[in-house]
Amino acid sequence: MAIVLNRLSALEAVRLLQRRELTAVQLLRACFARIEQREDAVHAWAALNKDAALAQAEALDRGALRGPLHGLPFGVKDLMDTSDLPTTYGSSIYKGHQPDADAAVVALCREAGALVAGKTVTTEFAAFKTPPTRNPIDPAYTPGGSSSGSAAAVADFMVPFALGTQTAASIVRPAAYCGVVGFKPTFGTVPREGVKPLAPSLDTVGCFARTVPDAALVASVLMRDPDLRKLDYAGKPRIGMYRTVQWRHALPETREAYAHAAEVLTRAGADVRDVEVPPDYCSLVQRQSDIMAYEACQALARERAEFAGQISTRLLDLLDAGAGITAETQRANLAIAAESYARAGQWFQEFDVLLTPSAPGEAPLAEMGTGDPLFGRVWTLFGVPCLHLPFAQGPHGLPIGLQAVGRRGDDHKTLAIGAWIHERLTR
Secondary structure: OOOOHHHOOHHHHHHHHHOOOOOHHHHHHHHHHHHHHHHHHHOOEEEEOHHHHHHHHHHHHHOOOOOOOOOOEEEEEOOEOOOOOOOOOOOHHHOOOOOOOOOHHHHHHHHOOOEEEEEEOOOHHHOOOOOOOOOOOOOOEOOOOOOHHHHHHHHOOOOOEEEEEEOOOOOHHHHHHHOOEEEEOOOOOOOOOOEOOOOOOOOEEEEEEOOHHHHHHHHHHHOOOHHHHOOOOOOOOEEEEOOOOOHHHOOHHHHHHHHHHHHHHHHOOOEEEEOOOOHHHHHHHHHHHHHHHHHHHHHOHHHHHHOHHHOOHHHHHHHHHHHOOOHHHHHHHHHHHHHHHHHHOOHHHHOOEEEEEOOOOOOOEHHHOOOOOHHHHHHHHHOOOEEEEEEEEOOOOOEEEEEEEOOOOOHHHHHHHHHHHHHHHOO
16 A cells, blocks of 8 residues: 555654655655645645745755654744744734744754744634634534644644644644644743743643654654653553543533543553542632733733734733733732642642543534633643643544643653553554
């Protein structure tokens, strides 16, 4: 059976590229052929980089091996600056805006040998406005947000990986809705220079891929830690099943996947136990929302002052809400978040990872917006690593999964045990 090049996982493609059994030009052409075939239906891309990327691919094929991402095409969320493509941050305010330099994460990927295929669609300033992107599995449904185009492009086999950001649930939720792996590293471990801020206490750069080892490969470059690629795990993982205080919002398909995962992982030899939900955590979702609103009002102060007519009503409402939050309240919210995480850290003395919902259920219809970030907000507030694992389907045939959550700084353990979990849930 002939290999369909654009369907290769990142690791499969890298192995062929590094053995010179596949050229960067061949892989890139296959990805652009897929984009040409499907983009009118999916609308994943804000801009494409075909000619420049092909020239760079030809140079890679003539030269020495460049790095761990040698020859891999990828998508860059249009929240991140690129020196050779416009960056609009999902807003008409920045139409035609051309940065002088790459964002640090783009530079790291290029240095490792990856090729920018183009800029993927983001919601307006990574907030709420519904984008043109559709779910590649069924275009009647949303791909999620705000990293809409990145998740959709990877899910539709347009590129093997893409970069995204998360301020509430903007990696795990699109990954959940599109059925791909999404990884949000520990807050502060990936540089954000050249990424348009929304809420600096929360904003985190991560990635989308089709397998956990692929996500680990990309993360190893973004975090400059080759050990992240070593995913062999021979232990008996201690997995805490954590419903969260928002469990009442979990739809039947998520509840079924949750119960199925607990049963399968127990049979596979894991130590699987329920985690007690602290009742006072019910306030943390609102605290995350308030911190985000306060900081967004600061980060987008110029845009709000000078271009309010070009900002969506819902984002203006967020900025107005942020303007009404005092610095004293912001400090109190941050202090309570830190105190709550300190208590949550005790969970990780008993468990290696927590397994918890990524989203309420299947993707909603596109006309209803990008979905509810409810199940991601607290983990982003805590700054912990989160890894979405797709493994089931809901009643409409759309993807369902759960996220593995680790202790802050335990990115390697989260990826390694996440790979162990995912392998058993997808057998």
